[in-house]
Amino acid sequence: MCFFFCLCFCTVLLSLLSAKAQTEMKRVVGDNATLPCHHQFWQSNGQTLDIEWLLQKPNVKQRVIITFFNNEVYTNDNHASRLSFAGDYLNGDASLLISDLQLSDSGQYHCKVKTGGKYHWSGVTLIVLVKPSKPRCWMEGRLLEGSDVKLSCKSSDGSDPIRYKWERVLEKGKSVGKLPTLALIDLKNPEVVTLRNLTQDSSGLYRCSASNDVGEENCIIEVTMQYVRGMGVVAGAVVGVSFGVLLLILIIWLVFRKKEKKKYEEEETPNEIREDAEAPKAKLVKPNSLSSSRSGSSRSGASSTQSMVHNSVPRAQRPRPPPAVTALKENGQPHGFPQSPPAYTQVVPKTPEPPNTPKFRPPLPPVVLGIQPGVMVPAQSKAFQTV
Incomplete structure (x- = not known):
């Protein structure tokens, strides 16, 4: 009696659990999913069998x-090509097959089997996930010894949550270290890692993996150190480049300045005398020759005058000149003075003066010239100073 009671209790409990069973299934977009539904109702004894699959989404009415009704299968127009029964639904297998899964297929599915007033319920929660797309790896910072570099990676597509993990690849991808x-790994953004105080040991390959419940993808980036002799070299290079640029600017400015000055001189030159006028040439004349020429001219003038006077005055009345005058006429200089040595002096030509109008001098006493008073004698011509 007790055994029979326990068996009945277990049967009822199993039936209740099967009626309320809920399973969860995760699939990837593009895959196929089979939602299980098994019942113990067979179409026999003239009883009808009705099978329905319903979809329930958050904030959306169940549909x-x-x-399967009256021996015919009916499907929703939106899912007609992708929905079908996976097994022999008339003999206990009313599982549902969904082909080419899409994100919109996610939701709670309920299977209801009815025959002769008896019901069988089962439910499946389908979660359609997107596999992470291949992430993109990039680097920020300068690959210099002692500096910091930030490594980042990101998948553009995929169902949340997406988990990121950075690892170091050793021995050409054969192992991971x-x-x-x-x-430094940012806990809030695990897709970002910072390599601080770079050294030669920091060089190598780094791999970032992006994964979720349905798949995983990764990308690889290489870190290569660049060596610099020191900050002094960098500073010197910067200063040298700056000085070169300034020098180039100065040279260009000087060239333009010189061109402008040359152009200005060419414009102003026609208004100026480019060369000084040549000074008139001077001749060197001996003082004795000049004095002799002067004395000769004066003697010729005096002789002509005296001849004119002598011709007009009787020979007996002509006075003799004093001895000093006679000596002066013969030697060209006063008696008793030493004769000066011959020398050359430069005579600078002067601008020709207009001819002087002959003037009459008052007559000298008859004793000096040896003529009688009242006789007019023309003035002696002035000797030329320049030749």
Whole structure:
């Protein structure tokens, strides 16, 4: 009696659990999914069998997507090509097959089997996920010894949550090692890792993996150190380049300045005398020759005058000149003075003066000239100073 009671209790409990069973299934977009539904109702003894699959989404009214009624299968127009019964639904297998899954297929599916007033319920929660797309890796910072570099990666598509993980690739991808000791991982953004105080040991390959419940993808980036001799070299290079640029600007300015000055001189030159006028040439004349020429001219003038006077005065009345005058006429200089040595002096020509109008001098006493008073004697011509 007790055994029979326990068996009945277990049967009822199993039936209740099967009626309320809920399973969860995760699939990837593009795959096929089979939602299980098994019952113990067979179409026999003239009883009808009705099968319905219903879809329930958050904040959306429940709707029928496929049904078997009156020996006919009916499907929703939106899912007609992708929905079908996966097994022999008339003999206990009313599982649903969904082909080419899409994100919109996610939701709670309920299977209801009815025959002769008896019901069988089962439910499946389908979660359609998107596999992470291949992430993109990039680097920010300068690959210089002692500096910091930030490594980042990101998948453009994929169902949340997406988990990121950075690793170091050793021996050309054959093994994976830990990140450098000074590497810093941002817990809020695990897709970002900072390599601090770079050294030669920091060089190598780094891999970022992006994964979720349905798949995983990764990308690889290479870190190569660049060596610099020191900050002094960098500063010197910067100063040298700056000085070169300034020098080039100065040279260009000087060239333009010189061109402008040359152009200005060419414009002003026609208004100026380019060369000084040549000074008139001077001749060197001996003082004795000049004095002799002067004395000769004066003697010729005096002789002509005296001849005129002598011709007009009787020979007996002509007075003799004093001895000093006679000596002066013969030697060209006063008696008793030493004769000066011959020398050359430069005579600068002067601008020709207009001819002087002959003037009459008052007559000298008859004793000096040896003529009688009242006789007019023409003035002696002035000797030329320049030749």
